[in-house]
Amino acid sequence: MEQSAIVARFRAKAEAVSAVVSEVETMAEAVAYTVDLCVHKEACQILVSGCDESLSPVGRDLCGLKEWGKIIAAPGIDAATRELLVARAKENGISVIENGLREHLGGVDIGFTVCQYGIAETGTLVLDSVSEEVRLATMLGEIHVAVLPKNRIAPTAESIADELRRMLGRNPNYLAFITGASRTADIERVLALGVHGPLELHILLVEEA
């Protein structure tokens, strides 16, 4: 299969599980997209009606919104991208954090990550998550924005089995396959997104990494 066909398949499969997929030319564009998304999103989407949802006292305590303003968590990205992101976020009054995510268990606005591979068969992202901060960013972000270089999309998981095995064989390793947002159908089989992780998954297919 041509790479363009593989990319198209990836896109179709990811969109089928309600991921929002866009194509961008450069990392700078990806950063701009992310900050823009953060600016326009509501402050706290987990709560349907802001911070006065009926919760037990402990549930309420975790909400750190008032102290921090909006936050983008972007652990494990290269220095150049980080510089772009911080500059752009600052202009818009948004904080960027790289670590210490345990302080934000109530949630952050966006988790921003760069993925190692994509799997077209199922529209799946492959993300090396050895870093605890990466794991938390992809779970605590109300929106997960994942950047994926187009040339890293493989037709099937088997077609990159050797690369995956090499990653798995590292000591230690924590590898995540992510396909769409966190979901449940545990109450009356009705689909609900964002049960423990992100409400939305945005995938940015980037031309050059």
Next chain:
Amino acid sequence: MHTAKTLRDYNKDIRAALDNAFLREAMDKFATAYPTGRANAFREYDVAALIAKVAEVKDQGLKRLDGLFAQFKAEAEKRGVHVHLAKDAAEANALVTRIGKEAGCRTVVKSKSMTAEETLLNHALEAEGFEVTETDLGEWIIQLRHEGPSHMVMPAIHLSRYQVADLFSQVTRQTQPTDIQRLVKVARRELRPKYAAADMGISGANFAIAETGTIGIVTNEGNARLVSTLPRVHVVLTGIDKLCATLEDALHILRVLPKNATGQAITSYVTWITGANPCAAAPNGTKEMHVIFLDNGRSALAKDPLFKQVLRCVRCGACANVCPVYRMVGGHAMGHIYIGAIGLILTYFFHGKDKAKTLAQNCINCQACKNICAAGIDLPLLIQEIRARINEEDGRPMSSALLSMAMKNRKFFHGLLRAAKFAQKPVAEGGYIRHLPEIFAKDHGFRALPAIAEVPFRDRFARLRPQVERPVKRIALFSGCVQDFVYPEQLEAALQVLGRLGVAVDFPMEQSCCGLPLSTMGEKAAAQDVARQNMAALAGDYDAIVTLCASCASHLAHGYGHLLGDSPEVQAFAAKVMPFSVFVSSLNVAPERFQQTMERATLHAPCHLCRGMGVTEEPRQLLKTAGYEYAPAELEQVCCGFGGTYSAKFPGVSENILKLKLADVARTHAETLVTECPGCVMQLRGGAIQHGHGFEVRHMAEVLAAHLKDK
């Protein structure tokens, strides 16, 4: 959770489930939605090949479990993981408790693990003073209600949003809405602090990959990621059957599991964990990581030539999704801890004979689960075998022993059937037993039982045998007892059809019951005996052994091989067995031979025909050739609820499956419902009369005879 020890008590539980309107509605919706979702998910794939490969991958692994365990242990320990083997549930629970205590843990968060359900881990931990919180939404709900799961993938499928809202209102001490999206968010917010505070995380695993010492966890909610990330200790509890050799093995299973479970191409998250990962909450910055493999009888099972296949199970839950019994009663009445067809089997091995005894009876042998199983397990056969084992261990119930004794001797058995004709005289009316003895009346009154015929077919054959000059084929007719003694007219119709089509028919008098009822009752020795008698009786030089009974056909063709071993003799016998419609189709009769009235007819595909024999197209074509308008029913291939002795044991379930079926047939507006099994005719015709449906129920032979012209 099934605990009833007697059929009587069990039927009480079942009655309660049948009367639970929400449950019935939820099950109905699910049963209707599931097949479509699954079909979509597999659309681009060759499902049979995928399933065969899952079976092969699992079988390869099961052959060398010890080796895989040793390899996993070495690879994982190299990477700082503690690997344990627990011989039973108590040992597994003790290990988790010890790990928790030694690490000074008090609070625990769990992600879903059927293995932990199997060992009743929560009870054990709570008894030792740990505070345990389930984080999978469905598991959390049932934990709060102190219940077990009612489905392996959707544990709270038996509950409504109203029940959940009430529950969450109690937990938060605030009134909660009944809107599902909001309820989910309440759970999210309530559970988040639990992760934050937890000392220990416990998860299951779907895969344990030996080559890299990696565990794989399949989830949608992502809770396993938080459970394995936030607390400083992570304990994985999983069965040794989850071991596989390579990443590719795991990836192959992963291609099938979510599609078969929920119709998803893949779950939202698949998490692969190797070694002790970084953890900021741990004193040294590294997670304390344990993997506990539970044996609990699995390694013995892996050596059992027949039952080892149950360890192929990947816990997709599909065998419950398609089960007509599950659809009627839900998971709490169809499983102890493991649910559905596989639950009937695993309960015996993991939780003992006492828990399994009545449970294992609750299968109508419709074969739907076998057809859908992600791992190609012959579940109905194994359920029968479980009954045989329990009979062996326990001494058989009187009825089963008597029947077995009677049926070993054909003349005696047939004598009993003839005598029954006189016994029922006072209550038989127009061919139906109208009034059942009081004791049965309440539950068995749902269908009008037919009466034993005045003269059985075997006594009529000599007179009716068609005279065929130059036969195109020579066959032996196998009647089965129901047609012989209850519906001889179906066989007579077949004789007319076969005679007009130039087929020479023999009816060997030494044939007896096919023996299927004996197998379903777990009477294996008698079943073998009867099988040998029939093989001898039908040994002549015939082109085919034709039967009008789908259950007999599938038992003769497949059951005998299982009972007597697949010798060349048995294989040659089995190869000759043909269901009536398949045999008639093979004669390629032209439509001109039939009156083309275009009456509207629909089909009921007997379980043992469509799944047991894999026959679906021939009856449809035959009906069209024979001058009927074929109006397909949506539930054509769903069981009619008869299942031989099943309907007597579980009349409530049988009755409700029947109602479902009849309503579906009525929607086709057909004048005639055609099928090819006397048991199905009995059930469906009786039900149609009882409920005043306007359509007739007839055997395929009868509708063909009605339209076939003389020459």
